[in-house]
Every structure is written in C-alpha cells, then in structure tokens.
Amino acid sequence: MQATGRQEQAASAPRPHLGLRLDVRTTAPGVVAIEPALDHRLKIHAGSPVRGFCGRSRFVYTRGDVDVLPAGFSDAWHEDDASTSLVLQLSPSLLRRAAADMGLDPDRAGLELQHQIRDPQIEHIAWALDAERRAGHPSGVLYTESLGIALAVHLLGRFRASSSLPRGLSKPQLGRVTAYIEEHLDQDLSLDRLAGVAEVSTSHLKTLFKRSTGLPVHEYVIQRRVERAKALLLRGDRPASQVALEAGFAHQSHMARCMRRVLGVTPASVARSARAR
Numbered sequence: 001m002q003a004t005g006r007q008e009q010a011a012s013a014p015r016p017h018l019g020l021r022l023d024v025r026t027t028a029p030g031v032v033a034i035e036p037a038l039d040h041r042l043k044i045h046a047g048s049p050v051r052g053f054c055g056r057s058r059f060v061y062t063r064g065d066v067d068v069l070p071a072g073f074s075d076a077w078h079e080d081d082a083s084t085s086l087v088l089q090l091s092p093s094l095l096r097r098a099a100a101d102m103g104l105d106p107d108r109a110g111l112e113l114q115h116q117i118r119d120p121q122i123e124h125i126a127w128a129l130d131a132e133r134r135a136g137h138p139s140g141v142l143y144t145e146s147l148g149i150a151l152a153v154h155l156l157g158r159f160r161a162s163s164s165l166p167r168g169l170s171k172p173q174l175g176r177v178t179a180y181i182e183e184h185l186d187q188d189l190s191l192d193r194l195a196g197v198a199e200v201s202t203s204h205l206k207t208l209f210k211r212s213t214g215l216p217v218h219e220y221v222i223q224r225r226v227e228r229a230k231a232l233l234l235r236g237d238r239p240a241s242q243v244a245l246e247a248g249f250a251h252q253s254h255m256a257r258c259m260r261r262v263l264g265v266t267p268a269s270v271a272r273s274a275r276a277r
Contacts, residue, residue, distance in 0.1 A: 020090060022087070024086060040068075042087070067114065088126060095109045101149070186245065
C-alpha cells in the first residue's frame with residue numbers, strides 16, 4: 001500500500017509469506033493518497049479516533065474500522081488527526097489459491113471495494129498477524145500461511161466481486177473438452193488431460209464442467225460410453241465384448257453394469273431389439 005502524507009512512518013515490514021504482507025502505517029494530519037497497486041489491500045484502523053473528510057463527506061475512523069481496497073484502486077482524502085493503521089497486502093496469487101480451494105474460478109477472483117466496515121474475523125486475523133510480527137515470528141511460516149489462507153477465504157466469501165462468481169466453461173472450452181472425450185472414448189481418459197484441453201486446473205475443471213453440463217466429468221464420460229455402446233450394438237455387426245472395448249469400457253461386464261444404470265436395459269436386450277428390426 002502506498003499512502004503519502006506528511007511525516008508518514010512505516011514500521012519495518014515482516015517477511016512476506018504466501019503473498020501476504022503486513023505493514024504498520026502512521027501518517028500526520030493532512031492529505032493521504034492511495035496509489036494503485038497490484039495487490040489487494042486491507043486497511044485496519046489501529047489507533048485513536050481520526051476525523052477527516054473525502055469530498056463533501058466527513059468521517060470518523062475508530063479502532064477496528066476496515067477498508068477493503070481491490071487491486072488497482074486509488075483514492076485521496078484529508079485527515080484532521082495523526083493516524084495509525086495496519087495494512088495487509090494480499091497478492092493475486094494468494095486470492096487465486098483460496099478461490100481454487102473454494103471451487104471458484106481462480107482467474108476471476110476479485111474483491112469489492114468497501115469503506116469503514118466492521119468485520120470481527122478480519123480484525124482477529126489482523127491483530128494476530130501484528131502480534132506475530134511484533135514477537136519476531138515465533139510461530140513460523142505455517143502459522144502465517146494458515147492465517148493468510150483463512151483471511152483470503154473469508155474475503156472471497158463475503159466481499160467477492162460479482163465478476164468473480166463461478167461460471168461454467170466457455171463455449172470454446174466446453175466444445176474442446178466434449179470433442180476430445182468423443183474422439184478418445186475408447187481410451188483411458190484422465191482429469192489432468194481434460195483439464196489441459198480446457199486450459200484450466202484439474203480442480204477448476206471439475207467445478208466448471210459440472211456447472212456447464214449438470215454432470216461430473218466421470219458421469220458424463222460414462223453416459224457417452226453407454227450411448228456409443230448402444231449405437232454399436234444396434235448396428236449388430238460385432239460381438240458385445242468388442243463393443244465394450246470400442247466404447248471404452250474395461251470389459252463386457254463393466255459395460256453391462258453401466259448400461260443398466262444409465263438406460264435401465266442390458267446389452268443383450270439392445271442386441272435383440274436390433275435383430276428384431
């Protein structure tokens with residue numbers, strides 16, 4: 001966070017962990033400006049009450065008041081009093097990791113701008129990180145990383161930007177994945193390979209594919225294999241054992257189980273209907 005003001009002082013910054021950084025900022029009375037930054041920032045008021053104004057609006061910040069400042073945000077205001085704040089900077093990579101853990105699209109993970117809110121969980125994490133900083137980080141990296149992930153998950157759960165709401169695969173992505181499945185039904189398909197085709201992470205693929213089709217990837221593949229097996233059986237020109245392999249099933253019994261579950265019929269009954277035509 002880049003804040004400018006007369007006689008501004010910043011406490012020595014702690015070692016950054018997992019894209020999380022905490023600074024203590026003190027500014028003298030006067031104009032305070034926030035410059036654009038790549039990181040998302042939280043400003044938690046940590047000192048005595050501060051009066052000020054922004055445009056025609058006056059405000060009073062008290063201990064624990066929080067501003068959520070998305071990446072790229074800039075602003076300026078006037079403060080009548082000296083001010084002390086904790087400033088938490090969260091890198092986009094930290095927010096992306098939390099979004100992926102939540103089943104959200106990491107590429108659309110963003111935060112909504114918030115001014116002077118109260119949030120006990122943000123306060124709790126901020127004070128804990130500050131206590132850890134002042135003590136010289138006795139709890140180590142794991143403790144700081146855990147707090148960073150908890151904070152990012154909480155922010156996405158409460159202040160996620162509307163543009164970051166999870167959606168399905170794009171039409172080109174879904175088209176590539178389903179075409180690849182059709183072309184390779186007789187092979188051993190993997191989530192990693194399908195994720196590569198869609199150019200997303202494996203966990204992301206599972207979430208977005210289900211949102212797009214209403215089915216988990218595995219179930220979609222099974223249904224497509226059953227439909228192919230049915231079409232081949234209706235042709236009546238090859239044995240069921242060969243049909244099973246060409247449709248991608250491990251063996252004839254595997255095909256029979258899946259066909260009964262999906263279509264409610266057996267391969268034998270499908271083959272008989274073909275002969276009866």
